[in-house]
Amino acid sequence: MASIATIFRRFGRRRPETVCECRRCGTTVETTEEECPVCDSAEIATYQITH
Structure with a gap:
């Protein structure tokens, strides 16, 4: 099973936050x-932080 981080990377849902x-x-x-x-x-x- 893919981790949440892998799923976010795969679908481009990365949001930077300071x-x-x-x-x-x-x-x-x-x-x-x-x-x-x-x-x-x-x-x-x-x-x-990028999540």
Whole structure:
């Protein structure tokens, strides 16, 4: 049986999504944020996820 990832690849249903989160506390932040609203850290990690 094919996995979900294989099925999505085969039928071209890949949607990229950008996720940004604070490296200090792990809070998810908007892509426009330069600092974490919870802990005021400027260390924001950006991940491009394709699913």
